[in-house]
Amino acid sequence: MRTDTPQTIRRADYQPLAWTVTDVDLHFALDPAATLVRSRLTLKRNPRAPAGPLVLLGDELELVSLQIDGRTPAAARITDTRIEVDLDGDTATADIVTRIAPAKNTALSGLYTSRGGFFTQCEAEGFRRITWFPDRPDAMARYTVTLEADKASYPVLLSNGNLVGHGELADGRHFARWQDPFPKPSYLFALVAADLAVNERRITTMSGREVLLQIWTETAALERTGHAMESLVRAIRWDEERFGLELDLERFMIVAVSDFNMGAMENKGLNIFNSKLLLATPDTATDVDYESIEAVVAHEYFHNWTGNRVTCRDWFQLTLKEGLTVFRDQEFTADMLAAEGGDSARAVKRIDDVRVLRAAQFPEDAGPMAHPIRPDSYQEINNFYTATVYEKGAEVIRMLQTLLGRDGFRKGMDLYFARHDGQAVTCDDFVAAMADANGRDLTQFLRWYSRPGTPRLSASGRYDAAAQTYTLTLAQRSAGAADEALLIPVAVGLLGADGRDLPLTLAGATAPGTRLLELDAAEQTWTFTGVAERPVLSLLRGFSAPVIADLDEDDATLAFRMAHDGDPFNRWDAAQRFMERTVLGLAADAAAGRPLATPEAFVAAFGALLADDALDPAFHAQALALPGESYLLERMTPADPAALRTALMHLLRDLGKRFAADWLDRHLDCRVAGDYRYHPRDVGLRALGNLCLRYLCAAGELAGFAAAERQFAQAGNMSERLGALGALVHSAAPQRDSALAAFHAHYATDTLVLDKWFALQAGAWRWDPAAAPTLARVRQLLAHPAFAATNPNKVYALLGGYFRANPGEFHSPDGHAFWAEQIVALNAINPQVAARMARALERWRSFTPALQASMRRALETVAASEGLSPDVAEIVGKALA
Ligand code: 0A1
Ligand code: ZN
Secondary structure (H helix, E strand, O other), X not given: OOOOOOOOEEHHHOOOOOEEEEEEEEEEEOOOOOEEEEEEEEEEEOOOOOOOOEEEEOOOOEEEEEEEOOEOOOOOEEOOOEEEEXXXXXXXXXXXXXXXXXXXXXXXXXXXXXXXXXXXXXXXOOHHHOOOEOOOOOOOEEEEEEEEEEOOOOOEEEEOOEEEEEEEOOOOEXXXXXXXXXXXXXXXXXXXXXXXXXXXXXXXXXXXXXXEEEEEEOHHHHHHOHHHHHHHHHHHHHHHHHHOOOOOOOEEEEEEEOOOOOOEEOOOOEEEEEHHHOOOOOOOOOHHHHHHHHHHHHHHHHOOOEOOOEEEOOHHHHHHHHHHHHHHHHHHHHHHHHHHHHHHHHHHHHHHHHHHHHHHHHHHHOOOOOOOOOOOEEOOHHHHOOHHHHHHHHHHHHHHHHHHHHHHHHHHXXXXXXXXXXXXXXXXXXXXXXXXXXXXXXOXXXXXXXXXXXXXXXXXXXXXXXXXXXXXXXXXXXXXXXOOOOOEEEEEEEEOOOOOEOOEEEOOEEEOOOEEEEEOOOEEEEEEEOOOOOOEEEEOHHHOOOOEEEOOOOHHHHHHHHHHOOOHHHHHHHHHHHHHHHHHHHHHHHHHOOOOOOOHHHHHHHHHHHHOOOOOHHHHHHHHOOOOHHHHHHOXXXXXXXXXXXXXXXXXXXXXXXXXXXXXXXXXXXXXXXXXXXXXXXXXXXXXHHHHHHHHHHOOOHHHHHHHHHHHHHOOOHHHHHHHHHHHHOOOOOOHHHHHHHHHHHOOOOHHHHHHHHXXXXXOOOOOOOOOOHHHHHHHHHOOOOOOOOOHHHHHHHHHHHHOOOHHHHOOHHHHHHHHHHHHHHHHHXXXXXXXXXXXXXXXXXXXXXXXXXXXXXXXXXXXOOOOOHHHHHHHHHHHO
C-alpha cells in the first residue's frame, strides 16, 4: 500500500506521452505466492509530444530485471513507483521481469486471488500493480498474453480477445495464449485463471456475424446465470437498434468473482463482475436485483463502444465514458420496461434514477467532495468514481438529448464514432461532435462540465385574466458568486382546474401539454397566450435538468398536483414534496420537544393517493413511499438524524394505523399467482404489496404482522420473502427474531443471500425503544463466521448498512467512535473499500453541534492513524479542511 503524502493531480497539467507503446507481449507464470510477469513493450517516440524519457509506473512491484533493446540501461532512474529511462532514436524494445504476490493483494486492485482463482482489476491504476507500464488511458496498445498455470487448480485460462494457442507443459502445468486485435489502454486489460464452468450461447449480429457469448462462474452457480445471459442478448440487440453499434469481437466473455471492489468492469471482451450483479434465481434474488443485473450487464456491454473503442484521454475525462454509459443503460432499462409495461413503467424508471441522484449525488455536491462532472483535480482517482461523475454525468448527457432531440443526439453519436474510433479523447470532443452534427453552438452548455454544486431553479408565474396570459419567470442560481448562467432545459406544463394539461401557446406556436424552455440567462420570462383560466404550474417535468427546483407551493397546490399532474414524474414529485414538508415539520417538532401531529391536509392527500385504483402498481408504490432518509437529512438544517428518525417513525406509524384496512386490502390485491416472472406488472404488484406490509408492521398492526409472517412462510421468491422479512425487522413485531433466524437457517451456505441478512440487521431501526442500539448487533455480526472484512460485499452490507443506510442509529458518539475503529482496520486491508465507508462522515459540518463534535473527533482519529492510504487520507483530509 502506498502511504506517501497525498499529491494533487491537476487536469491542467496534462502532457502527452513522450514514448507510446504499440504492442505489449505479456507472459504470466501464475502462482499465488509469487507470480512472475515478463513483459515486452514495443516503444515508439511520440512525434506529437515534447521530447522526454520513457516513463514507466509501478506500485508494490518487485523489479527482477529491466532491459532496453537487449541491454541493461546504464542510467535508469528507478524509485518504488517510477522508472525513467532516456532513449535514443525513434523506436525501442523494453523487456521487464516483475515479481508479485497475488495472494497477499487484499486491496483487490491489480492481480489477486479469490476463492482459489486468479482475477484482475486494472481500472483505474491497477495495471501498474502487475507490471511496470505507462499506466494511463491514452497509452493504447495491442496485447498478446500468455498465461501459464497448474492445470488441476486453474483449468480455465482467460484474457482479452481471441484464443490463439493453448497446450500442455511439464509438471502438470498448461498454457493459453490470447490476442486482442483492438488497441486498448491498460485499464482494460484482464486475466482470469480459475476452476470455472461456462454458460454459452451463439448469436448472429446485425451484419450477420456469428459470435460466442460466454458467462463463466463456479460450477455450483452456473444455474444462476440465465438472467444475465438473457440480459446480455437484449443489450446487444438494443445497441444495434438504438445506436447502430455492433459487437466487434468473435467472443464476448463475462466472469463472476466473489471478491470485487465495485459492481463490474468492462475489460475488453472479458467483463469481470461482482457475483452479486450477475447471479440470480427467483429464490435468491429480488426484483431489484433482477433489474440491477440487467442494467449492469448492459452497462458493461455498452462500454465496449463508449469507453473501449473510444476511451478517455486522462482520468479527468471519466464522465466521458461513465456519464454516457449510465445514460445508455438508463435508456435501455426504460425501453425494456416500456416494452412490457408501457409509459408508466418508463416513468417509474425515471423516478428510480432521480431518487438515486437526490439521495447520493445531491449530498456529495453540497459537501467537501463536491466536484464538477469533469473534476479539475484529485488526489486518488479511485475516489472519483462518484455519483457526480456517473449519475450527474448521465443527467448532463440526457439534457443534450433533450435539447437536440433523439435524432439529433443519434447524429451526434454517429459523428463522435466516425471521428474518434480508436482514440483516447476528451469531453470537449464529445460535445463538439454533438454540436457539429446538429449545427448548434454548445459553448454555453459546456459549463455543465466545470460547475460543481447543484444549481437552484426558481419560478414565479403571473396570470392576467383579462389578457388571458400567463407570464412565467425562471431564475437560476449556482453555489458560489458571480457564476455565468448555465443552459438549462426546463420542461413545463400548465394544469387547468379540472387537472388536465392546458395547451401551451408561446409566440404563436401551440404545444398540446409539455413545452421545453431553454433557460440560458440568470433570469428569463416567457408569456403564454390564450390561457383561459388561472393555471397551476408543473415545472421541470420528467426532471429535465439536475437542479433543485425551489417551488413556493401551498399545501393545496401540492395536493392538487399530487392528484392530477399529467406528468407522472411530477405527480410523484409533488407527493415527495408534500411528504418532505410534512416529515421536516414533524422533525422540527421532535427536535423542539413538541408533541407530533401529522397535518390533516397531508393525511387527506395521502389517503386520496392510496385510494386511487387507476394507478399502475409500480407507480403507486413509488408514490406512496416516503423520500429516502439520507435525502431528507440533507434537506434539514442542521441535520438532526434522531429527530428525523422520530418524525419518520411517527409518520409511518400514523399512516399505517389510519389506513390500516386499506393497506391490508391492497396488500391482498397485490398477490401474484403463478411462477415467478421478472415482468413490470408482477414487479410492481410485489413492490406495492411489500410497501403495504411496511406501513402495517410499522404501525404495529397485528393483522400486518400476521400477513407478513404468512408471506414470509409461503413466499415463492426472494422479493416476497425479503419484503416480508424487511417489514417484520422494521417493526416491533414479536416474530422479528424468529424470522431472521429462519432466513439465516434457510440460506446459511449462500454467501450472496447472507449479505441481505447482514444489511437488513445493520439497517434496522429501533421500533422498540427498550431494545439495545443497533450497534450492539453490528458488533456481534462482525464476529459472525460468515462475515469477512476482506470481502467488499460483506463490508458494504454490514458496515455500509449501518454507516450509510441507518443514519438514525449510526449518528451517535458510540457510532462515530466505532466508525473510526473500523476505517482504520479496513484501511490496512483494502483502501478503496475503506475510503468508500469513510465518506459516511464527510457531511459532518451540516449536523447539530453535539454530533459535529464526535464526528470531528472520529475524523481526527483516522487522520492521525499510522499508514493511512492516499484513498482514505483524501476523504478525511478534505472533510477536515
Ligand atoms: N468502469 C466500471 C467501474 C469500475 C471502476 C473502478 C473499479 O476499480 C477501481 C472497478 C470498476 C464501470 O463503470 O462499470
Ligand atoms: Zn461504467
